[in-house]
Amino acid sequence: MVVKFSNGYVWKDGNFVKKDFFVEGNKFVYPKKFDKEVNLEGKYILPGFSDSHAHILGVGIKKLTLDLSDENFEKILDIDSDIILGRGWEKIDNKDFFDTVKSPVILIRKCGHVAFLNRKAQRLLKINNYYIFEDEIEKIWEYIPSEFLVRAFKEGINEFLKHGITSVHSDDLHGISFELLKRLLKESKLRVYEKLCTKNPWEFEFGSYGISKIFGIKLFADGSLGGKTAFLSKTYKNNSGFGIFTLPDNFSDIVEFAEKNNLQVCVHTIGDEALSRTIEAFGKKTGHRIIHAQFVKKRDFEKLSSFSFSVQPHFFFEDLNLISSVDFSNILLYPFRNMYENNILISFSSDGPVSPISPLYVIQAALKLGFSFSESISLYTEFSGKLIKENIGVIKPQYLADFIIFKDKTLRNLEKVFVNGELVYDTLTLNP
Missing domain, CATH: 2.30.40.10 (Urease, subunit C, domain 1)
Structure with missing residues (x-):
């Protein structure tokens, strides 16, 4: 018809x-x-708006659990649940308070790269530490019922649609079985471009599921600025560490597999040193994607044209209080406008639930960074499709x-x- x-x-x-x-x-x-x-x-x-990097499952989980963006931890005392799960905090000062709560308390930081566990949660997860980082967080999802994750995925889809977002490049293989993920993608009325977070992509089936598609592989080269795990070339002020470099040892095997199967490798890099090492690890391979790229060494800028990028203009403003903790001499900070002017392929994204998924929220930040309204619309629609050669956004x-x-x-x-x-x-x- x-x-x-x-x-x-x-x-x-x-x-x-x-x-x-x-x-x-x-x-x-x-x-x-x-x-x-x-x-x-x-x-x-x-x-339709197309978010080139977000987490459908994460958005749904945040919607269904305790929102701690206000850091009002007292409301935990009113919850009667076998496990108390929340997200959104930036700083926790009183660890002892959470040990008075009867249930295991698992609180994921705003960035998603750090989680706090009270002592009951530590015993549940068999971890002897109040804080866990990066890959350790995956252990949390073993204790979350699959029916809850299904509900969260559907809730996440609904949240994106409510904001006029018709497609999302998502990352959802966390605590959910691959078979269940395929079923949810096939049933989705939101167009999902799924990148599987795995170091063993040869164990999975890529391709189309309904109107959705599993198109790529998601890897991490470092952590987050707020968690002080973003990998930098200079140490954090008042902290002896550089952050952590987490690109897997079998990275070359993963890239080789991707190239043979027409898949895109998408690498999370925030710190300048993480980006340098990731570029070096790719070698002469081109056409893959960097996610975030908030800090770029000046000498690396000319190398960026070999890749495409999912960027978040709003992170510049959200991170202002964190930037002061880092020495950024000879580093380009959030150089998204400069990238665009040099014909480097970028597209806007929210990284929800780390930040609000509203396109207008992201676009307002982009306008402050010097993008025009027209450019911002294109970068939130058509350019998302260009990242993966899909005819969307026009x-x-x-x-x-x-x-x-x-x-x-x-x-x-x-x-x-x-x-x-x-x-x-x-x-x-x-x-x-």
Whole structure:
């Protein structure tokens, strides 16, 4: 069936233009004889936002558990649960307080790279430390029921759709079985581009699942700035450490496997030294992706053109209080504008649940960094598709029919969300 959408203002080349567009099946098509017409009544239409790096499962878990972004830890005392799980804190001062709680308490830091365990949680996880880092955090998910994770995944999908996000490059192989993840991807009405966090990618099946796709491999080269595990070339002030370098020993084998199977390797790097070593480890391999790239040695900048990047403009402002703890001489800080001006392929992302998943939140930060509104829209739509050579993010023939409808051009009154040509979220009927 061909559907004509008429009388709307459609985003085209940086402006809203009054024009009709046509959808047949799951794609935009050239004007032709149509079976049905939808009058958009002067509303505004954008291609669906595409978040090039976020965590659907993490967003859902945060929604369903204790939000500690206000660091009001006293509310834990009101919870009656076998395990108390929360996320969002930046600093914990009184460890003894949590040992008075009857249940195991597991609190994940805002960045997701550090977790706090009270003594009951330590006994449960068989860990003798209040804080755990990086790979150790994976042990937490062994104690979370799979039915809860399923609910969290679906909740996460709903949260993205509510913000007009029609596709997400996600990272969800945490505590959930691969078979269950495949089922959830196949059932998803959100278009998911999944990158598997694994050091053994040859154990998994890549390819399409419904409208979703497992396209790549996610690896970590370091941790987080807030957790002082981002790997730097100079030590943290008032701290003798450089952070940690976590790129796996079999990295070359992973890249070789990816190249043979047309997969993209996506590497989390925040610190400048982590980025240097990651670039060196890739050697002459090109076309893979770096996630974050917040700190770049000046001498490494010219090497960035061999890669694509998922970046978060808002991190510059969120990290202002952390930057003072680091010596950044000869380092470029959050050089996203400079990257864009030098034709290095970047795309915007939220890294939710680390930060709010609202595209407007990210775009407002981008405007402060010197991006125009038009550039920001493109970097949150079309460029996300360019990262993986997918026809998304533009309303024109042969592109996938993912689009969103707003009541007005402020983009604050979202009404409808279409994915793959199908209405999947309607704020007028509150029907996700």
